[in-house]
Amino acid sequence: MTTPEHPSPASQAPEAKDRVHRSSAGIASGVMLLALAGWLGIDAVVVGHGRTPWLALAGLLLVVPLVVAYTIRPAIFVNEDRLRVRNPLRVIVLPWGTVAGLRSGYSNEVITVSGTKYQLWALPVSLRARKRAARQQARAVAAGGQEGGLLGTPGTGAGRTEPPRAQTDKAMDDLKQLRDDRCTEESAQGEVTVRWAYEVIAPAVAGAVLLAILAATG
Known part of the structure; x- marks a missing residue:
């Protein structure tokens, strides 16, 4: 969700x-x-x-x-300069310049340039949602193959659509793209901070x- x-109206600088x-x-x-x-x-x-x-x-x-x-x-607050992860017992603030990558497996994690890993509790992995998305993709490929036999190669041109993805996987894709776009910007540099x-x-x-x-x- x-x-x-x-941002707070009391802040002096716009965020x-x-x-x-x-x-x-x-x-x-x-x-x-x-x-x-x-x-x-x-x-x-x-x-x-x-x-x-x-x-x-x-x-x-x-x-x-x-x-x-x-x-x-648990929540994740994202803007163009940093990723703020509110986990059950800690709050981690990671400027994009400190993020080496984001990884999805049995859990979603953010990895810093120093190698430290933090789990993203607000984006739990749903294996059921992944299987449902995979079934939808398989049905779409099968339907496209049948149409392709009559109309040509499926999934190309202006009508091409993205394969279905689980909601948390889509969110991770967005975070990865934002990290790739912003990690070298001056405003996205700084230190990782952790508060209990x-x-x-x-x-x-x-x-x-x-x-x-x-x-x-x-």
Whole structure:
């Protein structure tokens, strides 16, 4: 899923508008998990007795940040100067000049010129989507072959169309093209920066510590 992000009006210098890539399936699953955790946790807090409400609160404090981190939080912000990757526990900013390449396999990754790899959580690989695209391409080739026997060589000329691709593979193709176009530009140079997501880590650790204390004193 791609949505526009506008720069803050408080910024002194104008910035390029970002394109944002996120996983619709990840967001949907995260919302469902949060609803389930909230229903069970709040029910335990309201009707529970003894230590149950405290255990439920500690469990929510641990689980909710992690669910948000691994389902709703991941996003990729792209503009002509840099790639900003918001993964579950880290935010990585990579100017295009520092990106050596992007690789798709069982996961999508960005590789820096120093050889460091960062997984793109917001663009999960769907083997099912790839197989569906491959089947569509096979059917199109078969249909084109039949038409070619009567009308000539298929897939050439002004009517030629691109083969079907999985959505995340299309997004990776766009990122690769942007990297190739912008990696030598002066505005796309700089250093890779990595920031830990303490807003996720701190409450999760607090919940884990509280659960440990409750277990030890039980």
